[in-house]
Amino acid sequence: MLEVISLLLRGIQPLLVPICFVVAWTVTILAVLSLWTAARDSVTTAKQMHQIPCTGCQYFTDNYRLKCTVRPSIANTEEAINCLDYQAKTNPYLY
Template sequence: MKPTTLQSHTVTTQVESPRPIESTSLGEVIAHYTVPGLILLCFIIAFVVSSFPSLPKLTQKIVFKRPSKIPCQNCRFFSNSSYLKCAVHPTTAMTQGAIDCSDYQSHKSPQS
């Protein structure tokens, strides 16, 4: 048997050292962290929405109100008192029944 000799080879590789923070531009940082940040934000929003089951009901209550067709606030018999809203028709004041009120008189109309 013939003796074999093993030869050792030395391999040298250069490992790039991480760049210092000073050489990293803001654009590179934003590009690197934008997608993971958006994904994290989506998970946080989904968690918050699922944690509050009454949130859809709350958002339904926030509705822009249309101008009211109820004329009571412009009537001379209307008072903004919580005890007596209207001296003539206290039960129908500020309701849909007050839209066609026969006793409506505007503040601007001359008193008779």
């Protein structure tokens, strides 16, 4: 049994270095692609979240219990991007 395993290992040994080389680079490339995809998705999400106008609205209360006095269910969500009730703050002390 030991002779068979020894013979098998001697037969595979020349292929181990190229196989390990390919596997190592594949893992490295997949890790870089994964990081790139995560960064790209984060930037896309951040751009969309910056379109939410709630903090500059007259009706935004900046209170975690009642964020908006007109439409509290959609305040600070993607649904608020095209809010029909949006009114820009006119009083500089409300910022």
